[in-house]
Amino acid sequence: MSVREHWINVRVNPEELARIHEKQKELGIRNTGAYMRKMAMDGYCVNLDLSDVAQVSTLLRRCSNNLNQYAKRANESGSIYAEDIRDLQKRLDELWEMQKLILKRLSDIR
Numbered sequence: 224m225s226v227r228e229h230w231i232n233v234r235v236n237p238e239e240l241a242r243i244h245e246k247q248k249e250l251g252i253r254n255t256g257a258y259m260r261k262m263a264m265d266g267y268c269v270n271l272d273l274s275d276v277a278q279v280s281t282l283l284r285r286c287s288n289n290l291n292q293y294a295k296r297a298n299e300s301g302s303i304y305a306e307d308i309r310d311l312q313k314r315l316d317e318l319w320e321m322q323k324l325i326l327k328r329l330s331d332i333r
Contacts, residue, residue: 231263269332276325283318290315 235243243255250270252258261267290311297303 233259271329271332273329276322276329279322279325283315283322286315286318 243258247253247255247258250258252261290308293303293311294308297305297308
């Protein structure tokens with residue numbers, strides 16, 4: 224990225240400034256320069272709540288850990304069929320692929 228060396232000055236009245244700061248706060252953007260650049264270049268800012276995606280990632284991680292523990296026990300005791308483990312692993316792999324797709328789609332939002 225190149226150095227930002229040019230200035231654009233904009234005068235606003237107190238109400239406009241308050242509204243700009245209000246919109247920044249709503250979007251969770253702390254840097255006024257970043258907010259103004261985004262608005263000037265794209266005309267909008269998007270605030271995505273990714274807490275659900277983070278929760279899915281956590282659940283997938285837990286499932287992965289559990290699956291690994293089941294596989295270890297199955298190998299030690301022989302009480303779980305290898306085909307069941309393969310089926311569980313396949314389903315988990317599908318979930319991870321879905322998660323990657325969700326994240327890719329979210330990252331494409333501009």
